[in-house]
Amino acid sequence: MNRRKIRVLVAKPGLDGHDRGARVIARALRDAGFEVIYTGLHQTPEQVAETALQEDVDVVGLSILSGAHMTLVPRIKKLLIDNGMGEVLMVVGGIIPGDDAEKLLKEGHAEQIFTPGDSLDRIIGYISSKF
Amino acid sequence: MHQLVTDLLNGNRRAAARMISHVENDDLIKRELLKELYPHTGKAYLIGITGAPGSGKSSLVDCLLQEMRNDGLKIGVIAVDPTSPFSGGAILGDRIRMQDHALDHNIFIRSMGTRGSLGGLSRSTREAIQVLDAFGKDIILIETVGVGQSEVDIVKTADTTVVVLTPAGGDSVQTIKAGIMEIADIFVINKADLPGTERTTTEINVMLDMKKEGGWRPPVVQTVSVQNKGINYLWESLQEHRIYMQESGTLENIRLERVKRELTDQVEFLLKNSVWNQVKEEIKLDRLVEEIARREKDPYSAASELLDKLNIFEQKAGEDG
Structure with a gap:
């Protein structure tokens, strides 16, 4: 039997029009054998959480380059918990200053945060290690 | 009734999403869930x-x-x-x-x-x-x-x-x-x-x-x-x-056709499973494969002999599947 397929939602929440990074990650995850659901740009936290629910994903990957991460990440995590999906692995990528990253992790809004310079291997290795 | 089915019938979206994952992943619970769903489809x-x-x-x-x-x-x-x-x-x-x-x-x-x-x-x-x-x-x-x-x-x-x-x-x-x-x-x-x-x-x-x-x-x-x-x-x-x-009346016809195909698929699935379960238990498949590879036997008669040995069709008659 094959290993169970891991489903990852790659989402771009908020007013941020840059999705090259998200697409590169989506492609790399595909090549690593994940099923990647991509939502496109300008998603509200509610859209992200509802998509995660309908698609029954194992991982939510948020790409945020707008600076609004301290609002968006906790909001989405809360909506996931409200939906009974608190167990979903929340991974954030983007331009997240160190202090903010530390706070998001410490307060449990995200399980891992990646910033510019992190390699694809490291990101995929991290997600794979969780399943 | 399984909790997931009850939740789904009550309109719980999470239950619907979970259920699709179960069928998609071919989980063991799949057939039980689908059985309970069927009357509602x-x-x-x-x-x-x-x-x-x-x-x-x-x-x-x-x-x-x-x-x-x-x-x-x-x-x-x-x-x-x-x-x-x-x-x-x-x-x-x-x-x-x-x-x-x-x-x-x-x-x-x-x-x-x-x-x-x-x-x-x-x-x-x-x-x-x-x-x-x-x-x-x-x-x-x-x-x-x-x-x-x-x-x-x-x-x-x-x-x-x-x-x-x-x-x-x-x-x-x-x-x-x-x-x-x-x-x-x-x-x-x-x-x-x-x-x-x-x-x-x-x-x-x-x-x-x-x-x-x-x-x-x-x-x-x-x-x-x-x-x-x-x-x-x-x-x-x-x-x-x-x-x-x-x-x-075309709709009725194609739907009957579809049900017939579902039934055929299920019979084939169960039959195949039960045959292979027995084959794994009773017959040393590796040895047979080697014999065929050495051309001491051909796969066509080997398959017939294998099924003869299992008496699968007589046994199936009294079973529920």
């Missing part, structure tokens, strides 16, 4: 949308969702995208066009990878349809992968099949080829603001008028999905075809 009308990659299937689904919601219908969408034959991964990107409907609780959208299936649908599409059917959706839209000429599984799955084409897709010989051009109940020429629209429309109409037999004559509908043009005609055609299917 058979109510939804199934519409298939197929066509080449980039022809605009997802955008059309998006537009149709709006029309159907205006009529107060509840809709399920199953959007299939290809699984990589190399990594087993997939990019499921059909939702991008439909995200405006993400927060409408009367719409449930699920993306599926083909996971090795080659006919344009995924391995578990039919089972996922049953889940959304029992979930109370009035209409289920099934969007196939972007197809070439011969991925036509959708016609065996849907009640109405829509084939989406774009202008200038080749000369008139393309319209008389077998395969995808034969399965349409409705043709859509999407991106009908591009040059070549009238020629393509005419060529398809000519092809359709060459057919002799009576019955349903597929309409050719022009749409521009990004401008929401022609969608009302498409929705009207879909409703007309549904009425035709019901009044002519």
Whole structure:
């Protein structure tokens, strides 16, 4: 039997029009054998959480380059918990200053945060290690 | 009754999503769940949308969702995208066009990878349809992968099949080829603001008028999905075809045919499983394989002997399966 397929939602929440990074990650995850659901740009936290629910994903990957991460990440995590999906692995990528990253992790809004310079291997290795 | 089934029948969206994962992953619990769901299925009308990659299937689904919601219908969408034959991964990107409907609780959208299936649908599409059917959706839209000429599984799955084409897709010989051009109940020429629209429309109409037999004559509908043009005609055609299917008795026939196929599939599945379970227990398959590889035996008589040894058919008679 094959290993169970891991489903990852790659989402771009908020007013941020840059999705090259998200697409590169989506492609790399595909090549690593994940099923990647991509939502496109300008998603509200509610859209992200509802998509995660309908698609029954194992991982939510948020790409945020707008600076609004301290609002968006906790909001989405809360909506996931409200939906009974608190167990979903929340991974954030983007331009997240160190202090903010530390706070998001410490307060449990995200399980891992990646910033510019992190390699694809490291990101995929991290997600794979969780399943 | 299983808790998941109870929750699903009570309209719990998370339960529906979990259930589709169970059938998609072929979990052990799958057959039990589907058994309990079955009495609640058979109510939804199934519409298939197929066509080449980039022809605009997802955008059309998006537009149709709006029309159907205006009529107060509840809709399920199953959007299939290809699984990589190399990594087993997939990019499921059909939702991008439909995200405006993400927060409408009367719409449930699920993306599926083909996971090795080659006919344009995924391995578990039919089972996922049953889940959304029992979930109370009035209409289920099934969007196939972007197809070439011969991925036509959708016609065996849907009640109405829509084939989406774009202008200038080749000369008139393309319209008389077998395969995808034969399965349409409705043709859509999407991106009908591009040059070549009238020629393509005419060529398809000519092809359709060459057919002799009576019955349903597929309409050719022009749409521009990004401008929401022609969608009302498409929705009207879909409703007309549904009425035709019901009044002519065709719907009943194809649904009986579908049930027959489900039954056959299940019998084959159970039989195959029970044979192989016994083979694994009682017969040293490796040794037999080596004998065949050394050409001491041939696979044809080896297979017959194997089944003789199992007496499988006599044993099956008294069993429940």
